Amino acid sequence: MEFLLLSPCYIRHMADLFDPSTEEQNIVLILEPTLRKIEKLIFGCESCSPEGAQLHFEVLLDAATGSDPASTDYILEMPAKCPMCRGDVLEATLVEFETLDD
């Protein structure tokens, strides 16, 4: 009885096709005028409001731009500023903000 042997190269090729990490990521550039609008929604950041700041600024960017959080990465033209303490706010900075729902 003959068995069909798949070459390791072929298997690797198939694995690449189904590897979710190769899915396309959207990179969204957030320019200063947009940042200025979005940062107005911030109530506080991890520096001035460590108890209230529970979500990454990125979550606010997703909500504000209507992007899919799973496949979107952001590039900020410059750091946003916390309106309370004027501290720099980057994608991964924890912030407290007004929710955009209802």
Ligand SMILES: [Zn+2]
């Ligand atoms: Zn702050």
